[in-house]
Amino acid sequence: MASIVFVPKESTxxxxxxxxxxxxxxxxxxxxFDVSVQKGAGLESRIPDEEYAAAGAKLVTATGAKTADVVLKVACPTDAEIKTYKKGAVVIATLDPYSNDKAIAAMAKAGISSFAMELMPRITRAQSMDVLSSQANLAGYRAVIDAAHEYDRAMPMMMTAAGTVPAAKVFVMGAGVAGLQAIATARRLGAVVSATDVRPAAKEQVASLGAKFIAVEDEEFKAAETAGGYAKEMSKEYQAKQAALVADHIAKQDIVITTALIPxxxxxxxxxxxxxKAMRPGSIxxxxxxxxxxxxxGAKAGQVAEVEGVRIIGYNNVPGRVAASASQLYARNLMAFFATLVDAETKTVSINTEDELVKATLLTHDGKAVHPNFGGTATDGGA
Incomplete structure (x- = not known):
């Protein structure tokens, strides 16, 4: 009998x-594998049930989780969902392990093997599995679209018989995947774009997209990047110098997009x-x-707030605002990783704890929390 892969409708x-x-x-x-998809799971991503059925999936209710050998999700399962999974099931999702200690403990107790897709190492082998990059790319794009929607002026320069409309000035803070896509999108819409980042490598990337780079380029700046390509937290002294430079620059901008995160x-x-307060009223x-x-x-999660005459867009789950595209990319990331776990002979999931991808992403296994960074005591692993 073939192993069952279950895909639920997201409950978050x-x-x-x-x-x-x-x-x-x-x-x-x-x-x-046999694939079961919960009815309605893809509707918000523009994938009707009929298309899943035509692809060979069985349409089921939420109770399909009870017999599943593998559960593929987007968000971390809720306590109620975890209780429906059978012992030994494999769960692969973006589990947000920094914020979900209880869920990790519950999955360990339930005997579930869980993998956090966002912990995928940034190595050549795993490029096609990098959900952070695929989703951040869309978030950067959508950030500019949302800004343009709220901005009550034109983005590109327009020359008309009645006079010239100047191009909007857009400043992107953080030139990672999301930031670079925001720069590219704002440029496509005709804005004058500048950007900043604490990583020296970002300067050339920003310039290649036709944007101006803004940063305090001292010795600390030259060393401000981890081996994994992430930004380091900067000293208080550097932050003060950078803040002064940025404050002066922001006062002249129409739209500012911030993307800075530290894992x-x-x-x-x-x-x-x-x-x-220094920005022009109506800025975004x-x-x-x-x-x-x-x-x-002053930013508020899930809302558009107004502070000092500036509208601050704080939408949650920005990739989900481009759900059809985001789901297509996420599904490919997930599939690329899942294929590495499959034993070709037995056609079942085989978890090799010595594999570098497994070491980086496996949170719970054999009734324990096994990731050393998230409640585990194991020594063979790490993101």
Whole structure:
């Protein structure tokens, strides 16, 4: 009897994405698995039930989780969901391990093997599995679209018989995947774009997209990047110098997009109320870090707030605002990783704890929390 892969309709509030596409359903079946998809799971991602059925999936209710050998999700399962999973089941999702200690403990107690997709190492082998990059790419794009929607002026320069409309000035703070896509999108819409980042490598990337780079380029700046390519937390002295430079620059901007996140820590505060007060009334800030406390003072998760005459966009789950595209990319990331876990002969999931991808992403296994960074005591692992 073939192993069963179950894909639920996401129960987390505001989660519009789904973990499989029709293409990845076909690939899962090709690997020898039976695929069950909860009815309505893909509707918000523009994948109707009929398309899943045509791809070979069985349409089921939420009770399909009880017999599943593998559960593929977008968000971390709730306590109620975990209680329906059978012992030994494999769960793969974005588990947000920094904020879900209870869920990790519950999955360990239930004997579930759980993998956190966002802990995928940034190595060549895992590029096709990098959910952080695929989803951040769309978040950067959507941030500019949301800003343009709230901004009550034109983005590009327009020359008309009645006079010239100047181009909007857009400043992007953080030139990672989301920031670079925000720069590219704002440039496509005709804005004059500048950007900042604490990583030296970002300067060339920003310039390659036609934007101006803004940073205090001292010795600390030159060493401000981890081996994994993430930004380091900067000293108080550097932060003060950078804040002064940024404050002067922000006062001249129409739209500011912030993307700064440090894994496992609250988002750094980049923009204060005093900086907002210096901006022109009607200016826009988009805070892509609002779910981690926010880069912008006064930002409110899930809302468009107004502070000192500036509208601060703080939408949650920004990739989910482009759900159809986000689900397609997430499904491909998930499929690329899942295929590495499948034993071709037995057509079942085989977890090799010595594999570098497994070491980095496995949170719970054999009734224990096994990741050394998240409640585990194991020594063979780490992100």
């Amino acid at each position: 509030s505001g989660e519009s994405r789904v973990a499989v596409s029709t293409d990845t359903v076909k690939k899962l079946i090709g690997l020898g 496992g820590r609250p988002a750094p505060r980049l923009i204060t109320k005093d900086m907002l 800030c988009v805070d892509l870090a609002v779910e981690r406390g926010g880069n912008v003072e």
